[in-house]
Amino acid sequence: MNTFVHPALFYRTDQEYLAALVPFATEGLDAGHPVAMAVPGDRLDLVRAGLGALASHVTLLDMAVEGRNPGRIIARVLRRFADRHRDRHVRIVGEPVWAGRSATEYPACAQHEALINLAFDGRDVTILCPYDVSSLSERAVADAMVTHPVVWEGTSSYESAEYDVPGLLDRYNEPLPEPPADAVFEVSTTGDLADARRFAAARCGAADRVADVELIVTELATNSLRHSGGPCRVGVWQADGHLVCDVRDGGALGDPLAGRRPPEPGQLSGRGLLMVNDLADLVRLHTGPAGTTVRALLALS
Incomplete structure (x- = not known):
């Protein structure tokens, strides 16, 4: 047994x-x-x-x-x-x-x-x-x-x-503070993702983390559009020695192990949060009836 x-x-x-x-x-x-x-x-x-x-x-x-x-x-x-x-x-x-x-x-x-x-x-x-x-x-x-x-x-x-x-x-499912008002970009459809990446890159301020930030924003925003059924807000800013990528939507995340399971052989979807966990130095998440926030922090040199 x-x-x-x-x-x-x-x-x-x-x-x-x-x-x-x-x-x-x-x-x-x-x-x-x-x-x-x-x-x-x-x-x-x-x-x-x-x-x-x-x-x-x-x-x-x-x-x-x-x-x-x-x-x-x-x-x-x-x-x-x-x-x-x-x-x-x-x-x-x-x-x-x-x-x-x-x-x-x-x-x-x-x-x-x-x-x-x-x-x-x-x-x-x-x-x-x-x-x-x-x-x-x-x-x-x-x-x-x-x-x-x-x-x-x-x-x-x-x-x-x-x-x-x-x-x-x-x-510990704690609400996360709102991003700065000037650090937010709204993504309504997948057609907005390229603009979201450019927005994130422009606010990055760390050349060695641009590719990571663009990928994190793409994966989190894509997940939000797919699973929440509505738009999401992407926030990117610097605070306390970290680059912060914050994505908020109106959906609830029902699987507490999302992003923590290794992919099964042949699995093509469901890798977004796993990839974000791999890239980030810390990921915080809050979810509830009012919506979900995923916040990835990347340490700056």
Whole structure:
């Protein structure tokens, strides 16, 4: 029977970290389970040293790079590894929440942790998510109890009474502030897309990101026209060291995993949000009866 296990690991020191992760990997390898560990850079060096010679048998990934945008972790990190080994139980360590995450990034991290439970329901996978409770905020630690059905702490393991995926997804489905009034272009039909790209390029102000911005605007606006049945508003501006691409329409997005599933073989449509997650450094989304906003942020040099 397929079993999905999704514990949060609460640790306070490097010793506690390795005391949990090294046996998790070695026991998995001994059982013939493929093992991957995606943790932020400084943690990655620690894990590699702790594993010693066994590190060559574990897929090691820098989560600060691979998961810079939390919206691409499920498809491009977790599913990519798990789908290569569908015939066996798979063990993955994924650490998407660390103290260096910004306040703008954090809600997307919490949503990602909740959505793992939907994305892997029924799969034969264990995904262990470490949380450094000595450096993270009280909110992050409390949310970990909400997004994980089980907690590992020291030598103990216990069920979380706060586990509530729908509740967390609803709480972080936050309205996003309106774009500046002079940063908006309305797209009514596909015939407006070329003008929308020119508008976006003119407001970009970063030559190395023009192609990305044009593609993001095209994909988001096309999705809006196709699925909302009406026009959309494209916003492009710079704020806090990022280029912001914001697309709003009057439709509601019913699939919480949209843009987070890898495409199936031969799939020709449904890749727009996945592509946006690949290109952007962060994607925030709000949806409800009044409409949907997708906001992509690209870091500027």
